[in-house]
Amino acid sequence: MHADARTSPAPHTADDLVTAAGADHVRLVYDYLDAGDLDACASLLHDDVALDLPGGPVTRGRTAFVHAHRDHLGSPARHEIAHVVARARTVVAAGRRIGPGDDSAGVRFVDFFRIAADGMVESCTRYYHAEP
Template identity: 30%
Template sequence: MDMSVERPEGYPTRDVVTAVGVEHVRLSYEYLDRRDLDGYGSLFEVPAESRSAEVDASHVRAEDGPHLVGEGDGECSHVLEQVFCCSGRVVVVGRLVRGERNVEFVDLFTLTEHGLLRSRKSYFFVESGVAGI
């Protein structure tokens, strides 16, 4: 029995959608580092969900922006070390750098069928004795 799904002519394959999603994930970090919350929000399906220690399980909204980028706490940047993708999901391993402080993170993204970001869940590792970001 053939379980494949027929796609209309011109409809992107799952591999293409995942590749677009990976580029959206990479772009999301650029937007966060530039503090461009409108650009960041444009990459997500509405409503979107973002869960991390920084956003305290809130939905992605403009009022959450200061928590996402650490407003008032100085500039920050994301250093992406590895990006994995499979079946509409993207996993990023990296470091959040703010001044002399580095915090390792893993972000899990779920993609829509069009390559937009549906959700983001973040996990942080902070060595003992080091203050969190």
């Protein structure tokens, strides 16, 4: 008996594989930032990575990215990621940023990452939840 083409999984495109690798890199970015391993975090970033955080100018480059992301809002924090959605070289991560002295709820955020063709993180734009 031969496999029915309608029930066979669709082949993965190169873009799908890049997106999957990028999603893994995004998860590792948070893990490395939280562990304080800035070199490992930087190794996942494109050379000219851009970071757009609320309240400041866009930063460019690996070193600027890791320091700005780590120290945003005044101090290093722990990230609890609740959801990661990836499609077409875009990864969206939603979670909470919990810094020293924050209440147990932390600050909710959504990060939009763009993944370069080589699977490295190319850019990140962060949005915070705000009460209306």
